[in-house]
Amino acid sequence: VDSTFLLRRLEAIATPTAEERAVLSSIPGTIRQFRAHDDIVRLGDRPSVVCLIVEGIAARYKVSADGKRQIMSFHIPGDIPDLHSLFIDVMDHSLGALVPTSVLTIRHEIMCSIVEQHPRIAKLLWRETLIDAAVYREWIVMRDRPAYQRIAHLFCEMFLRMQAIGLADGNACEWPLTQSQMGDALGLSNVHVNRTIQELRAEELIVLEGGALTVMDWDGLMQAGEFDPLYLHLQRAA
Amino acid sequence: MNLDFRPVRVATGSDDEEGLLAFAGERLVAVLVRLSNLHDDMAGSWFVEASFGLRDEHQTFTDLPSAEAWIRKHVSARFESGSGATR
Numbered sequence: 001v002d003s004t005f006l007l008r009r010l011e012a013i014a015t016p017t018a019e020e021r022a023v024l025s026s027i028p029g030t031i032r033q034f035r036a037h038d039d040i041v042r043l044g045d046r047p048s049v050v051c052l053i054v055e056g057i058a059a060r061y062k063v064s065a066d067g068k069r070q071i072m073s074f075h076i077p078g079d080i081p082d083l084h085s086l087f088i089d090v091m092d093h094s095l096g097a098l099v100p101t102s103v104l105t106i107r108h109e110i111m112c113s114i115v116e117q118h119p120r121i122a123k124l125l126w127r128e129t130l131i132d133a134a135v136y137r138e139w140i141v142m143r144d145r146p147a148y149q150r151i152a153h154l155f156c157e158m159f160l161r162m163q164a165i166g167l168a169d170g171n172a173c174e175w176p177l178t179q180s181q182m183g184d185a186l187g188l189s190n191v192h193v194n195r196t197i198q199e200l201r202a203e204e205l206i207v208l209e210g211g212a213l214t215v216m217d218w219d220g221l222m223q224a225g226e227f228d229p230l231y232l233h234l235q236r237a238a
Numbered sequence: 239m240n241l242d243f244r245p246v247r248v249a250t251g252s253d254d255e256e257g258l259l260a261f262a263g264e265r266l267v268a269v270l271v272r273l274s275n276l277h278d279d280m281a282g283s284w285f286v287e288a289s290f291g292l293r294d295e296h297q298t299f300t301d302l303p304s305a306e307a308w309i310r311k312h313v314s315a316r317f318e319s320g321s322g323a324t325r
Contacts, residue, residue: 191273
């Protein structure tokens, strides 16, 4: 039951068979709970498990010599942000919980035997990994754009990703990220993040309150972020 | 080193318009902006909107003397350490 989100994630980007769906939704593992700011895996670790997020939000990050944290990606339920640890022994970055987060840890041997017995699942996970890389390409381009576009783009991306795994309710989804976490991901100061959110709010594109994001004008928000969802390779368009 | 502040209005595209140009002698080294009520608990703080040659920007200070001390420290390191200006 715990790995249901993995199934939902892969169903958003492909069409698994009934047999594959049965395997994906019942992968054995151990649930581990992390508090906000806890590390799930650290740079330099040699993991023997992969971590499937089942609740909360995690981020890949690095810390520079002067103590600045650069967040490289956000991960939501259904993501396995350290899947590459199956084939790359040492973590070259850290993965931290941004809010209270539950993770299903799956032993490497189990993941390996699943992909050996079900080659199509191996292809699905490969596709997922390639889309992860596509998101990185998008972020490289996005980080050169003005603050206004960057923030609107992040709202669009996260909303679609949440919606794809069934975590959106109409035009709203949870938004547990702080302005400081958004700033660390987008290379913006808290002040710029706050100003920009107020601007998007004043233009009636979004409402952000009580830990929830409501998209008031999807087309307007996409336009503000120059957002094209192509790189997410979702099967169902929003 | 002589540090001089001149009032200015800054077009940040938000309510944060009250600003100061910080000059080290004749050189403009920073543009400070006083944060408006837009920023809740940070309102009234001084934000380094832009800096020139100070190597670190976008800091926020609760009062002007702290901002001044920070600028002074960075400007000294930059312009009075001999090799600093060309580094």
